[in-house]
Amino acid sequence: MFRAEDYVKVEDLDEAYELCQKRSSLIVGxxxxxKMSSVTKRVIIDLSGLGLDTIEETDQEFRIxxxxxxxQLETHPGLNQYFNGIFKExxxxxxxxxxxxxxxxxxxxxxxxxxxxxxxxxxxLDSYVELHHGGVIPMAEFAARPVSRDDRDVLVRIIIRKDGRKAAYTTQRNSQTDFPLIACCVSRLGDHWYVAVGARPGKAKVTQVTDDGNESLADLAREAADAFNYGSNNRGSGEYRHQLARVYVRRLMERLTGRSVSKA
Ligand SMILES: Cc1cc2nc3c(=O)[nH]c(=O)nc-3n(C[C@H](O)[C@H](O)[C@H](O)COP(=O)(O)OP(=O)(O)OC[C@H]3O[C@@H](n4cnc5c(N)ncnc54)[C@H](O)[C@@H]3O)c2cc1C
Structure with missing residues (x-):
């Protein structure tokens, strides 16, 4: 059971940052x-009084x-309209x-x-993480960092630039609300495809492939899916995940181009 001795609803981000420098304290979302963990902390830090519970949309970006x-992600009209409903999906x-x-x-x-x-x-997507101390960094760079007890910054918001990308998302799950067996998101900007695959079962990574007009979507999908490593767990084998990624990436590419190619 998760336990904490004290609870602080902070007045500003500096207070949150200062408090969370101690190993005995923890920011909570x-x-x-x-609450499913057995962690014990002296102080938990609540950011709910800082007005960070809105999705702002400007001409250039979304600020979450x-x-x-x-x-809120699932039901936000602007986000879902701009990115073809991927946040709902x-x-x-x-x-x-x-x-x-x-x-x-x-x-x-x-x-x-x-x-x-x-x-x-x-x-x-063209997305970034804004850290109170570390500033704005690309999402892929943040994701690649190991999750460490000594990593004690405050994540303030996510920024997604409106660079014109259209995107599509899908997962395969062994049952409707289980964790995904594989998760794929594909976006396209001009000739460039950005392909993110998560639940491999390692954390999501992204790769880029370019359509020079000589390769089929199936070839491009295979090239993208083959850029990742896949592992096994009780939900499925690495080999199965790899095969699924090839198929789903191709299908998402087809969806974004309106084309349909036959087999995997
Ligand atoms: C039963 C169950 C099933 C789930 N299934 C899925 C699934 O299928 N797919 C999926 O994508 N997700 C799934 N999730 C995860 C869920 O979507 C959330 O990612 C998860 O609950 C964490 O969000 P939270 O607000 O509860 O964070 P918390 O539990 O409050 O915190 C999680 C961690 O983030 C840190 N943290 C929180 N906010 C900040 C901040 N602003 N700055 C710095 N550190 C912070 C905390 O210190 C903690 O280490 C599942 C969760 C549960 C409980």
């Missing part, structure tokens, strides 16, 4: 994940506060509406879970 819930299988009303975007990205639908989805 919606606590949906933490760390305390936004997964349900990447959240709708996560347990149920009640959990998605609690689990936060900050907790989902900061934790960098291998199975994360949200991380996989954002990796295929």
């Amino acid at each position: 919606g606590m949906a994940w933490l 506060g760390c305390m936004c819930t997964l349900r 990447c959240t709708r299988h996560i347990v149920g509406v009640q959990l998605r009303n609690v689990a936060t975007v900050g907790g989902s990205i900061y934790a960098r879970f291998g199975f994360s639908d949200v991380l996989t989805c954002m990796m295929a």
Whole structure:
């Protein structure tokens, strides 16, 4: 069971950052994940009074506060319109509406879970993480960092630039609300395809392939899917995941081009 002796609802980000430098303290999001752990902390730090629970849209970007819930991502009209509904698609299988009303975007990205639908989805976009101390860094760079007890920054918001990418997302799950067996997000900007694959079962990574007009979508999908490593766990083997990734990446590419190629 998760335990904490004290709770501080901070007044600003400096206070949060200062408090979380101690190993005995911890920032909390919606606590949906933490409450399943057996962690004991002296102080937990609550950011819910800082107005970081909104999704702002400007001409250039979306700015998603760390305390936004997964349900807000799922139902935000601007985000889903701009990115062809991928945020609805990447959240709708996560347990149920009640959990998605609690689990936060900050907790989902900061934790960098291998199975994360949200991380996989954002990796295929021109997305960034804003850290209070570390500044704005590309999502792929943040995701590649190991999750460490000594990594004690505050994730303030996620920024997604509107660079014209269109995207599509899909997962395969052994049952409707289980963790994904494989998660794929594909986006396209001009001749460039950005392909993110998560739940391999390692955390999501992204690769880029370029369509020079000489390769079929199946070839491009295979090239992208083959750029990752795949492992086995109780949900499926690495070989199966690899094969699924090739097929789903191709299908997502087809969806984005309106083309349909036959077999994998
Ligand atoms: C039963 C269950 C099933 C799930 N299934 C899926 C699934 O299929 N797909 C999927 O993608 N996700 C799934 N999730 C994960 C969920 O989507 C969230 O990612 C998870 O709950 C973390 O969000 P949270 O708000 O609960 O974070 P918390 O549990 O509050 O925190 C998680 C971690 O993030 C840190 N943290 C939180 N906010 C910040 C911040 N602003 N700055 C710095 N550190 C921070 C905390 O210190 C902690 O280490 C599942 C969760 C549960 C409980």
